[in-house]
Amino acid sequence: MLGVAIAACGRPVAQVVHPPAPNLTTAIVGASLWDGTGRASVANAVTLVQGDRILCAGGTGECPIPRGARVIDANGRYLIPGLIDSHVHLLFLSNGSAGEELALDLRDLLAQGVTTVRDMGGNPAELLPRVHTMTAAPRVYAMQLVAGRRFFFNGLRGVATARGTIYRQPPALTMQRMGWAPMLYTPGTDPDSLVTEARNAGATGLKLYAQLDSTSVHRLVAAARRAGMSVWGHAWVQPASVLEQSVGGQDGVVHAAGLAGELYNAEDRERLVNDGDLQAATALVGTVGSAHDPRVLAALDSMAHRGTFFEPTLDATRHSVDHYNAQSRRRPSVQEEYVRAASSFGMEVTREAVARGVRISAGSDHVAYGLGRDRATLFGELQLLVDSIALSPTAALLAATRDAAAAIGGENGARIGTIETGRYADLVLLSKNPLENIANLEAVEWVMLGGRVWRPGQLRSGIALR
Numbered sequence: 260m261l262g263v264a265i266a267a268c269g270r271p272v273a274q275v276v277h278p279p280a281p282n283l284t285t286a287i288v289g290a291s292l293w294d295g296t297g298r299a300s301v302a303n304a305v306t307l308v309q310g311d312r313i314l315c316a317g318g319t320g321e322c323p324i325p326r327g328a329r330v331i332d333a334n335g336r337y338l339i340p341g342l343i344d345s346h347v348h349l350l351f352l353s354n355g356s357a358g359e360e361l362a363l364d365l366r367d368l369l370a371q372g373v374t375t376v377r378d379m380g381g382n383p384a385e386l387l388p389r390v391h392t393m394t395a396a397p398r399v400y401a402m403q404l405v406a407g408r409r410f411f412f413n414g415l416r417g418v419a420t421a422r423g424t425i426y427r428q429p430p431a432l433t434m435q436r437m438g439w440a441p442m443l444y445t446p447g448t449d450p451d452s453l454v455t456e457a458r459n460a461g462a463t464g465l466k467l468y469a470q471l472d473s474t475s476v477h478r479l480v481a482a483a484r485r486a487g488m489s490v491w492g493h494a495w496v497q498p499a500s501v502l503e504q505s506v507g508g509q510d511g512v513v514h515a516a517g518l519a520g521e522l523y524n525a526e527d528r529e530r531l532v533n534d535g536d537l538q539a540a541t542a543l544v545g546t547v548g549s550a551h552d553p554r555v556l557a558a559l560d561s562m563a564h565r566g567t568f569f570e571p572t573l574d575a576t577r578h579s580v581d582h583y584n585a586q587s588r589r590r591p592s593v594q595e596e597y598v599r600a601a602s603s604f605g606m607e608v609t610r611e612a613v614a615r616g617v618r619i620s621a622g623s624d625h626v627a628y629g630l631g632r633d634r635a636t637l638f639g640e641l642q643l644l645v646d647s648i649a650l651s652p653t654a655a656l657l658a659a660t661r662d663a664a665a666a667i668g669g670e671n672g673a674r675i676g677t678i679e680t681g682r683y684a685d686l687v688l689l690s691k692n693p694l695e696n697i698a699n700l701e702a703v704e705w706v707m708l709g710g711r712v713w714r715p716g717q718l719r720s721g722i723a724l725r
């Protein structure tokens with residue numbers, strides 16, 4: 260294409276402007292390649308990218324560099340798949356707006372090497388159109404929240420406090436005020452219609468949230484399967500336990516601390532409606548010792564046997580513990596007791612899960628709003644998986660690449676997570692080896708998303724983003 264630029268002296272100067280060539284091949288040469296498939300790193304690798312896809316990736320001689328290819332020298336550096344955070348919450352509406360925070364947060368995630376996120380159930384119909392207008396953002400897949408009747412209609416409930424009785428609103432209303440949109444499922448609901456509605460909202464799966472029994476779990480899973488969608492759930496969904504969720508065919512459960520539900524019977528689980536009830540119940544039974552209770556272990560064994568994924572979300576709990584540790588004046592509260600129990604119990608449950616062969620997906624429960632220091636990150640989650648759960652850096656990285664892609668599932672999951680021919684060219688080049696030390700994930704030189712290279716400084720400063 261010919262363009263005309265005006266020189267400083269005012270004389271028009273013909274200038275050749277090259278449009279991006281979709282078929283131009285880029286060759287990333289000389290890196291140590293860890294492709295996320297489970298095979299060992301390949302030294303001095305060649306990775307060919309054409310358009311938005313990987314054309315070839317391998318050792319010397321495996322991928323001949325085509326003539327005219329653009330060559331990126333990656334000698335002495337480390338190439339890994341773009342990271343996947345399979346548990347985030349991006350949308351938080353304040354007066355109907357997500358403001359600038361969402362765009363800034365997504366750029367920052369990309370700068371950290373996170374090229375895909377899965378939103379675990381805010382409001383796909385609101386979120387996805389906002390994301391699609393952004394120039395620099397990871398791929399976003401979104402789940403639809405589903406909950407039972409009592410979540411919506413448990414009515415105002417009086418709670419006695421020192422200042423008199425206060426009335427709690429239905430939990431669904433609190434969520435809706437943040438801009439989230441849980442869907443109601445009752446025994447009279449046609450599960451196929453609910454799944455269609457979720458799909459029309461842009462969701463790739465359902466996230467079961469609360470007040471659903473095991474029959475509801477079975478029906479929703481069957482309907483989602485018919486539509487090719489995944490089903491995940493909060494651990495637990497009251498009254499359905501994690502064991503029932505796993506037996507019901509769910510693809511995954513989230514939050515290690517939620518295994519505390521296994522320590523209650525179905526009637527008790529159903530009685531817990533408000534956040535305070537759930538927190539108090541977890542605080543009462545969640546200890547290092549109870550993580551080894553046969554009922555918890557039975558749920559984990561079922562998950563391992565059926566391939567049910569597990570997202571422990573350890574970093575989110577760690578942030579909550581830090582919050583209470585930083586307080587200068589201590590006032591006893593149910594929330595603090597809950598957070599401390601959730602931390603020790605959840606950590607021990609995760610150790611048991613790993614020992615028993617449960618598949619782990621690295622979801623952080625990152626939120627895109629509020630104070631930056633309070634936000635869980637994938638980086639933090641991976642560090643905890645290595646430092647506290649004793650996963651090797653390789654195993655932790657698999658939980659954020661190949662296995663997180665499988666957790667997302669379907670056609671979307673089949674295009675991401677590994678560096679293989681035909682997958683999206685979502686790559687991270689690091690100056691230090693993350694397999695030696697997981698903290699080296701911070702040494703990002705550049706991130707490639709669908710064939711386009713971004714540098715962290717460029718993303719964080721906002722340069723050339725329009």
Ligand SMILES: [Zn+2]
Nearest residue numbers: 346348379624
């Ligand atoms: Zn969450």
